[in-house]
Amino acid sequence: MxxxxxxxxxxxxxxxxxxxxxxxxxxxxxxxxxxxxxxxxxxxxxxxFWVSEERAAIVISHIMRGGKLHNMRPLKQEMFREIHRRVMVLKEQNPDMSLNQLAFFAVRQKAPKFYLTxxxxxxxxxxxxxxxxxxxxxxxxxxxxxx
Structure with missing residues (x-):
């Protein structure tokens, strides 16, 4: 990754x-x-969310294909799961948007925390x-x- x-x-x-x-x-x-x-x-x-739109799209695509996030630290896993949840909400509201577009909008939303130790x-x-x-x-x- x-x-x-x-x-x-x-x-x-x-x-x-x-x-x-x-x-x-x-x-x-x-x-x-x-x-x-x-x-x-x-x-x-x-x-x-302090991650690039491209990186978020790659990880979200991996999650959507059933991939696991075993190689990530717990806070990064938590962050990408939250981004994935938001992407799915956006996808429901905007079914014609590409994953890249959805990731772009999801990561630019306010994040609940910094996802840092x-x-x-x-x-x-x-x-x-x-x-x-x-x-x-x-x-x-x-x-x-x-x-």
Whole structure:
């Protein structure tokens, strides 16, 4: 199915959505306990399902042919089962649409959560924050040298 080393075309958008959820989670709690924050982040609703339309169509086609998702982690299985459920609802409403079209519309609907582990969210958020700090440091250093 998916190959190691694939790039994720919606990484920037997913990261922005994840940071939105992170900021919300922090603003909603009285005491900041990071494990609880990351658990809250991954369970917040997301702008969409963070998978490409093409990948979703491939996996949904596999499911529709009776294929199993044994080689996937439980959260990915859960995500694709939810996308499959939504594709079937859309197919009932739009029987003339192709699977690619149905997958396109299904993955762009709001997702009930991020389908990430709290540990994965922590790693991604830490990378985002580190890149932000490096960018700001570089900009400040660069501006100082010009003066």
């Amino acid at each position: 998916k190959h190691s080393g694939c790039t994720f075309e919606y990484e920037r958008e997913r990261n922005a959505d994840l940071m939105r959820a992170y900021r919300e989670a922090i603003s909603e709690c009285k005491v900041i306990h990071m494990p609880d924050i990351f658990r809250a982040v991954v369970n917040k609703a997301s702008e969409r 709290p540990g994965s969210a922590k790693v991604i958020i830490c990378k985002i924050k580190k890149a932000y700090k490096q960018r700001n440091h570089h900009l400040r250093h660069h501006q100082w040298r010009k003066q």
